[in-house]
Amino acid sequence: xxxxxxxxxxxxxxxxxxxxxxxxxxxxxxxxxxxxxxxxxxxxxxxxxxxxxxxxxxxxxxxxxxxxxxxxxxxxxxxxxxxxxxxxxxxxxxxxxxxxxxxxxxxxxxxxxxxxxxxxxxxxxxxxxxxxxxxxxxxxxxxxxxxxxxxxxxxxxxxxxxxxxxxxxxxxxxxxxxxxxxxxxxxxxxxxxxxxxxxxxxxxxxxxxxxxxxxxxxxxxxxxxxxxxxxxxxxxxxxxxxxxxxxxxxxxxxxxxxxxxxxxxxxxxxxxxxxxxxxxxxxxxxxxxxxxxxxxxxxxxxxxxxxxxxxxxxxxxxxxxxxxxxxxxxxxxxxxxxxxxxxxxxxxxxxxxxxxxxxxxxxxxx
Amino acid sequence: xxxxxxxxxxxxxxxxxxxxxxxxxxxxxxxxxxxxxxxxxxxxxxxxxxxxxxxxxxxxxxxxxxxxxxxxxxxxxxxxxxxxxxxxxxxxxxxxxxxxxxxxxxxxxxxxxxxxxxxxxxxxxxxxxxxxxxxxxxxxxxxxxxxxxxxxxxxxxxxxxxxxxxxxxxxxxxxxxxxxxxxxxxxxxxxxxxxxxxxxxxxxxxxxxxxxxxxxxxxxxxxxxxxxxxxxxxxxxxxxxxxxxxxxxxxxxxxxxxxxxxxxxxxxxxxxxxxxxxxxxxxxxxxxxxxxxxxxxxxxxxxxxxxxxxxxxxxxxxxxxxxxxxxxxxxxxxxxxxxxxxxxxxxxxxxxxxxxxxxxxxxxxx
Numbered sequence: 001x002x003x004x005x006x007x008x009x010x011x012x013x014x015x016x017x018x019x020x021x022x023x024x025x026x027x028x029x030x031x032x033x034x035x036x037x038x039x040x041x042x043x044x045x046x047x048x049x050x051x052x053x054x055x056x057x058x059x060x061x062x063x064x065x066x067x068x069x070x071x072x073x074x075x076x077x078x079x080x081x082x083x084x085x086x087x088x089x090x091x092x093x094x095x096x097x098x099x100x101x102x103x104x105x106x107x108x109x110x111x112x113x114x115x116x117x118x119x120x121x122x123x124x125x126x127x128x129x130x131x132x133x134x135x136x137x138x139x140x141x142x143x144x145x146x147x148x149x150x151x152x153x154x155x156x157x158x159x160x161x162x163x164x165x166x167x168x169x170x171x172x173x174x175x176x177x178x179x180x181x182x183x184x185x186x187x188x189x190x191x192x193x194x195x196x197x198x199x200x201x202x203x204x205x206x207x208x209x210x211x212x213x214x215x216x217x218x219x220x221x222x223x224x225x226x227x228x229x230x231x232x233x234x235x236x237x238x239x240x241x242x243x244x245x246x247x248x249x250x251x252x253x254x255x256x257x258x259x260x261x262x263x264x265x266x267x268x269x270x271x272x273x274x275x276x277x278x279x280x281x282x283x284x285x286x287x288x289x290x291x292x293x294x295x296x297x298x299x300x301x302x303x304x305x306x307x308x309x310x311x312x313x314x315x316x317x318x319x320x321x322x323x324x325x326x327x328x329x330x331x332x333x334x335x336x337x338x339x340x341x342x343x344x345x346x347x348x349x350x351x352x353x354x355x356x357x358x359x360x361x362x363x364x365x366x
Numbered sequence: 367x368x369x370x371x372x373x374x375x376x377x378x379x380x381x382x383x384x385x386x387x388x389x390x391x392x393x394x395x396x397x398x399x400x401x402x403x404x405x406x407x408x409x410x411x412x413x414x415x416x417x418x419x420x421x422x423x424x425x426x427x428x429x430x431x432x433x434x435x436x437x438x439x440x441x442x443x444x445x446x447x448x449x450x451x452x453x454x455x456x457x458x459x460x461x462x463x464x465x466x467x468x469x470x471x472x473x474x475x476x477x478x479x480x481x482x483x484x485x486x487x488x489x490x491x492x493x494x495x496x497x498x499x500x501x502x503x504x505x506x507x508x509x510x511x512x513x514x515x516x517x518x519x520x521x522x523x524x525x526x527x528x529x530x531x532x533x534x535x536x537x538x539x540x541x542x543x544x545x546x547x548x549x550x551x552x553x554x555x556x557x558x559x560x561x562x563x564x565x566x567x568x569x570x571x572x573x574x575x576x577x578x579x580x581x582x583x584x585x586x587x588x589x590x591x592x593x594x595x596x597x598x599x600x601x602x603x604x605x606x607x608x609x610x611x612x613x614x615x616x617x618x619x620x621x622x623x624x625x626x627x628x629x630x631x632x633x634x635x636x637x638x639x640x641x642x643x644x645x646x647x648x649x650x651x652x653x654x655x656x657x658x659x660x661x662x663x664x665x666x667x668x669x670x671x672x673x674x675x676x677x678x679x680x681x682x683x684x685x686x687x688x689x690x691x692x693x694x695x696x697x698x699x700x701x702x703x704x705x706x707x708x709x710x711x712x713x714x715x716x717x718x719x720x721x722x723x724x725x726x727x728x729x730x731x732x
Contacts, residue, residue, distance in 0.1 A: 039453055039456040039457060039460070039719060040453070040588055040719060041588060041591045041592055042584065042587055042588050042591055044575060045569070045574075045575050045576070045579070045618075045621050046573065046574070046575045048621050048622060048623070049572050049573055049621075050623065087405055087406070090405040091405060094405070179573070180573060180574060196567070197564055197567030197568045197570075197571055197574060198563055198564050198567055199567070200566075200567035200570055200571055201562070201563030201564055201565070201566035201567030201568075201570070202563045202567075203411070204563075204566055204567070204570055204613055204617070205563055205566055205609045205613065206415050206607070206608075206609055206613075207412065207415055207545070207546060207609070208411075208412070208546060208563060209410060209411050209412045210411070213411070218408065221408055222406055222407060222408050225407045225408055226407055232632055233632045233633065233634055241572070241620060242572075243571045243572055243573070247570055247571065247572075251570070252411075254607060254628060254630075255411050255414050255415075256414060257414070257416065257630060257632045259627065259628065259629060259630060259632075259633040259639065260627065260628055261625065261626065261627040261628075262620060262625065262626055262627075263625060264620075264623060264625060266598055266599045266623045266625075267599065267625040268599055273625065353405060353406060
């Protein structure tokens with residue numbers, strides 16, 4: 001933990017400095033009142049966005065035997081691959097019925113920028129799943145060096161094309177592109193990833209329903225429900241608060257009436273908090289960060305993290321590992337998702353579901 | 367707690383029944399697949415919205431002596447009234463400067479429906495504060511039995527009137543009016559209460575900035591900052607998750623890097639969770655629910671709850687009390703807000719600030 005704390009404290013101190021500079025240069029919070037300071041002492045929110053630096057931990061947790069674990073009864077494995085296949089096959093039946101009834105099929109437009117191995121793999125999985133389900137899929141690819149305007153133009157073409165009911169921009173984007181600007185171009189009615197702030201606000205607010213729930217959180221909760229996990233009244237801890245994973249997961253669990261705690265990279269002693277969780281969900285992409293002794297005996301553990309590590313013995317030259325030290329945690333938890341084969345396939349299945357839902361809405365198909 | 371649990375379990379069981387009915391009658395989640403059931407097992411989010419029934423507790427916490435308290439060192443009192451006055455006087459200076467420079471002043475349009483005593487009082491406070499700050503204020507009043515269309519028309523008149531930079535609809539609305547429909551009419555650029563889902567989404571998402579931060583949470587955080595309370599890395603517990611108080615408060619504290627837990631009426635043994643909080647914020651409107659033994663010694667306690675109780679000795683015939691049993695909690699906490707005179711005046715000050723900010727934005731006034 002020492003290294004983590006050091007790195008985090010450097011990041012935070014650099015960030016504090018920048019924040020002060022930013023705050024004092026911003027007009028919005030700096031009404032000049034004579035010789036006096038700003039009216040409010042609160043900084044702008046964006047100036048608060050310190051990057052989360054997590055303990056980089058280890059890609060190997062084979063030293064597990066050194067950890068004292070509370071139980072040696074192995075956890076039941078949540079088979080996300082099988083549930084996802086079941087959902088995709090049902091989506092396929094619906095797509096066929098829609099085609100027969102209306103002559104139309106759902107269409108998904110995707111935008112891929114650059115050649116990140118993981119992004120290529122994810123897009124490949126989505127293409128394959130759409131084929132399986134009979135959903136039309138079109139991929140627009142850009143080189144790493146493309147411009148914001150090129151990407152926005154491509155999104156706008158999908159926006160106006162009535163044969164596409166869903167649009168996704170594969171994240172993360174290269175550094176030089178403004179994610180907010182690009183995602184805001186996307187037509188709300190086709191935002192099948194659910195990343196638009198309007199969708200996020202409606203996800204957060206009781207009494208409201210977003211047009212689309214983000215795929216990964218939706219897949220997590222679907223798994224919990226299918227495996228008979230009670231969410232209401234349970235203590236859920238979400239590690240990480242990214243806009244695409246941690247945040248919507250915590251919001252969705254709140255809508256399901258869990259008592260939710262959100263752990264960030266700035267949380268001191270996160271393991272003390274995670275050990276209280278009935279449901280522990282991690283989505284930070286730090287291999288093996290969550291050790292066996294972070295888990296309460298009998299808890300349900302959902303691992304959203306994926307981190308590619310080189311492995312010559314694998315077909316693609318790498319394999320994916322999760323945030324959770326599976327070997328250890330599976331000896332403490334009652335239920336656990338593996339990586340791969342846990343939440344990953346569910347994300348794809350939910351994307352298909354959301355695309356079908358969008359087309360269903362458009363054609364008033366029942 | 368026994369009564370609370372009984373009432374809550376009745377509410378939840380009635381709600382479960384309705385949820386099942388709702389779920390099965392909704393088309394969005396019920397693609398028929400032959401003889402099979404729904405594709406997803408997840409219910410619609412709105413169908414999950416069980417009402418929060420809190421322990422009604424007592425309007426009196428004078429039996430405090432029976433509680434064992436950890437410290438007898440009295441808490442420092444957070445003087446929200448004084449801070450609010452300071453902010454309002456600075457807003458007034460800015461308004462005067464704007465008038466001198468541009469010839470314009472900020473304008474706030476308000477809509478009040480019915481004759482709830484507390485709403486009347488709040489609106490009265492807002493009128494008075496606007497007068498003090500030189501902000502133009504116009505109130506449109508409706509009887510309890512008005513229609514949605516009448517209210518929406520009034521909002522639309524404020525939407526198009528360039529002399530109003532902020533619009534507020536005093537909540538709660540009478541039962542027969544649809545809050546979502548009414549608030550959605552309000553022009554985003556004039557949503558000085560910050561209740562629009564687009565504002566809420568931008569409050570929640572890192573890298574984004576809402577046009578307006580809801581006034582009560584913004585007032586809370588401003589108080590914490592002014593009283594030197596470190597938020598980053600601290601454990602914050604928010605009791606309640608209403609769209610106007612609990613939800614935005616938890617989102618704002620997350621943006622400030624607290625480790626946030628949201629306690630709901632369905633949380634078993636909430637006092638076990640609140641006792642872990644460095645910063646404890648309650649916003650449910652249940653008098654004296656938070657007892658001294660719910661508070662960690664040395665914690666900072668912010669009481670957003672306000673509940674009117676009849677009191678013939680008061681000028682208005684009633685007085686306001688908070689969620690927190692002040693007598694007890696002030697002997698355990700290190701800092702505490704009173705009710706009245708804590709968060710309440712700050713809410714008004716932030717409304718004025720947001721209205722000024724909106725006008726500043728419109729006139730590009732620096």
